[in-house]
Every structure is written in C-alpha cells, then in structure tokens.
Amino acid sequence: MVQRFKPICSNHLQDRQDILTYFYICLNKKRNTMKAMVLTGIRQMEMRDIPDPELVNSNDVKIKMSVVGICGSDIHYYTQGQIGSQKVQFPFSVGHEGAGVVVQVGNAVKRVKPGDNIAIEPAMPCWECDQCLAGRHHTCRKLRFLGCPGQAEGCLMEYIVIPEKSCFPLTGNLTTDHGSISEPLSIGVYAVKKSECTKTLNIGIFGYGPIGMSVMLAAKEQGVDNIYVTDIIDERLTIARKEGAYITGNPSGENIVEKIRQKEPLGLDLAFECCGKQEAFDQAIELLKPGGRILVVGIPEFDKWSMNVESTRRNEISVQFIRRQVDCVEQTLNLMNDGSISIDNMVTHRFPFAKTKDAFDLVAGYRDGVMKAMIDF
Numbered sequence: 467m468v469q470r471f472k473p474i475c476s477n478h479l480q481d482r483q484d485i486l487t488y489f490y491i492c493l494n495k496k497r498n499t500m501k502a503m504v505l506t507g508i509r510q511m512e513m514r515d516i517p518d519p520e521l522v523n524s525n526d527v528k529i530k531m532s533v534v535g536i537c538g539s540d541i542h543y544y545t546q547g548q549i550g551s552q553k554v555q556f557p558f559s560v561g562h563e564g565a566g567v568v569v570q571v572g573n574a575v576k577r578v579k580p581g582d583n584i585a586i587e588p589a590m591p592c593w594e595c596d597q598c599l600a601g602r603h604h605t606c607r608k609l610r611f612l613g614c615p616g617q618a619e620g621c622l623m624e625y626i627v628i629p630e631k632s633c634f635p636l637t638g639n640l641t642t643d644h645g646s647i648s649e650p651l652s653i654g655v656y657a658v659k660k661s662e663c664t665k666t667l668n669i670g671i672f673g674y675g676p677i678g679m680s681v682m683l684a685a686k687e688q689g690v691d692n693i694y695v696t697d698i699i700d701e702r703l704t705i706a707r708k709e710g711a712y713i714t715g716n717p718s719g720e721n722i723v724e725k726i727r728q729k730e731p732l733g734l735d736l737a738f739e740c741c742g743k744q745e746a747f748d749q750a751i752e753l754l755k756p757g758g759r760i761l762v763v764g765i766p767e768f769d770k771w772s773m774n775v776e777s778t779r780r781n782e783i784s785v786q787f788i789r790r791q792v793d794c795v796e797q798t799l800n801l802m803n804d805g806s807i808s809i810d811n812m813v814t815h816r817f818p819f820a821k822t823k824d825a826f827d828l829v830a831g832y833r834d835g836v837m838k839a840m841i842d843f
C-alpha cells in the first residue's frame with residue numbers, strides 16, 4: 467500500500483521555517499560579519515554587512531585594515547563604472563592602497579606574524595605564466611588585483627585575506643600611512659626607473675595628482691633638479707613648488723608650452739604624462755626635444771590616444787606606457803624609512819570609514835585642493 471504523507475499544514479510550515487531561521491542565525495553567529503563599503507551603482511555606495519573572510523591557503527594572511535588611500539582608478543570605477551574593458555558588476559568594493567595589522571596567518575607563513583603592521587601590495591600574480599616567469603608579474607596573465615573588477619574585491623572593508631607575498635612589514639620609522647602611500651609612490655619610483663633619467667636631464671610632469679607627485683618625489687630622490695610641472699589645480703602647483711619644482715604652469719590659465727619653452731628653448735629630455743588627458747599628452751610631445759621620451763602613466767577616460775605624426779616622427783620621440791609597477795614596493799618603503807623621500811605633503815584629507823562616500827565625492831570633484839584622501843578604520 468502506498469503511504470501518503472499528510473500535507474503539511476501552514477502551522478507546521480511555520481514551525482519548519484522557524485527552525486530553519488534558527489539554524490541560519492546559529493550558522494551566522496559562527497561566521498562573523500564585518501562592514502564593507504561597496505559600490506552599488508554609478509556614484510552610489512553603501513556600507514554592508516558581509517561574512518568575515520577566512521584563511522583558505524596555508525600562505526594566507528588575514529589583515530585588519532587600518533587605512534586605505536583613494537586612488538584615481540577607484541574614482542574611475544565610482545564615476546564611470548569601468549576602466550576600458552574592466553567593468554564593475556555591482557555590488558563591488560574597490561580600494562587597493564591599503565595598510566593594516568596582521569590578525570591571523572596560515573601554517574606556512576613566515577614573513578609576518580599577528581600584530582605586525584604591513585603595507586599591502588595589491589597585485590596577486592600567479593607566479594607561473596610566461597609574464598611571471600619573465601619577471602613581469604605586474605602583467606601576469608592571471609593577475610588578481612585588489613579592487614579590480616573580475617579579479618578581486620578591494621580593501622575598503624574591515625578585514626581582508628591576501629597571500630603572504632602581498633604583505634610588506636612596516637618597520638623602523640614606517641607608519642601605516644607610509645604603507646598605504648607605498649602603492650602610488652612605487653609607481654612613481656618605477657616610472658622614473660623606466661625613464662632611465664639622470665641628474666642632468668630636464669623633465670616635465672604633466673598632471674600633478676598623487677601619481678605626478680610620486681614621479682616628482684622619485685625624480686628628486688635621483689638628484690634631478692630641472693623639473694617642470696603643470697596641472698589645472700593651483701593648490702597642486704603650490705605643493706609642486708614646495709617639493710622643488712623649477713617652474714609650474716596651469717594650462718587652463720596660461721600657455722604652458724610657451725612658458726616652458728622660454729626656459730628650455732631646446733626642449734625637454736623627458737616627459738611624464740600623469741593625468742590621462744589628451745591635451746597634456748600633446749603639450750608634452752610639443753615640448754620634447756628630438757630624441758626625447760614620453761612615459762605615459764595617467765589613465766584616460768577615453769579609449770584611444772592620438773599623436774601628432776609630424777612632431778613624433780621628425781623628432782623621433784619614444785613613447786613608453788607604464789602599467790603600475792613591478793618589484794618596487796620594498797625599495798619605496800626603504801626610501802621613506804631612511805628619509806630619502808618624504809610624503810609630508812601627500813595626504814591632504816582624512817575621512818572615517820563610514821564617510822567614504824564623502825571622500826570619493828571630494829576626490830571625484832577635485833575639490834578643496836585635494837591631493838590624497840585617506841580612509842581611517
């Protein structure tokens with residue numbers, strides 16, 4: 467005889483759901499939650515409770531975030547939802563300029579221990595592909611980068627888990643601010659290294675946000691004196707003069723090509739495009755001497771650069787694009803630790819974690835002479 471189950475009455479269903487809810491709460495109690503700031507749409511973000519991350523691999527390190535710097539690339543994702551083909555799937559957390567304290571380590575971790583303050587290298591390469599094996603792990607084929615859509619969530623959250631190789635202990639005079647700033651600053655150090663610049667060269671920095679400033683600090687550290695800086699924000703030019711720029715100019719109010727050419731009639735040896743603007747690129751090309759080089763560090767909001775055939779061809783200009791940096795974090799931390807580079811003029815604004823949106827709006831609007839805004843946890 468086929469036994470038929472009695473249909474469950476609504477009362478029973480209620481009981482069952484209660485039991486399920488009870489177990490759900492118990493499970494959630496075991497798995498703690500934490501606060502994360504997530505982008506939820508264009509110019510939209512909110513604080514959400516998400517599960518606390520757990521160690522997965524034996525070389526994993528769990529970090530409690532102390533500070534995160536806001537990067538121009540974070541702002542691109544906030545205002546445009548994408549950089550080129552890298553599109554945000556909302557909700558998504560950005561942030562990759564972080565420093566924090568180690569709270570838990572996997573069995574195989576040797577380099578750091580709980581309680582250590584560390585700088586975070588946001589790039590997590592595979593260490594196995596042709597690029598990694600060639601020492602180009604910044605262009606790894608399977609790169610995972612914090613806060614990069616389709617790769618890894620960012621660090622604008624209370625805790626993150628990253629591999630040991632992404633942890634750089636902060637020792638000596640180094641604070642968590644140094645740790646966070648080491649990310650953009652190492653890009654300047656790398657760009658200057660790639661430029662092969664020497665003391666006697668004259669260089670132009672077109673765009674003086676945190677990346678332009680990082681190039682300046684790295685070039686100064688190399689002993690370069692003849693540095694020309696342009697930006698459309700006067701407060702930034704004031705900082706550039708404090709850092710030792712020879713001549714500064716604001717292209718929205720003056721003809722900077724003429725101004726710089728008056729001082730350097732033969733032209734510039736090297737130019738660094740650090741704002742991702744076609745005008746800045748064109749001005750740099752126009753100012754380079756024959757045989758000059760331009761390094762393009764800025765991230766544009768458009769898809770194609772254009773360049774003047776006549777001046778680039780006749781002057782045999784070299785163009786070098788820069789993709790973040792490779793192997794420069796440790797050197798950058800050392801330069802700050804021994805006082806060769808000071809970041810005293812870099813951080814202009816600070817916000818508590820809960821006010822992250824205010825910080826993004828300020829940076830996106832280039833308001834209040836902002837250079838680098840930091841989020842404190």
Ligand SMILES: [Zn+2]
Pocket residue numbers: 537538539562563649650
């Ligand atoms: Zn950055």
Ligand SMILES: [Zn+2]
Pocket residue numbers: 591592593594595596597598599603606607608609
């Ligand atoms: Zn790789």
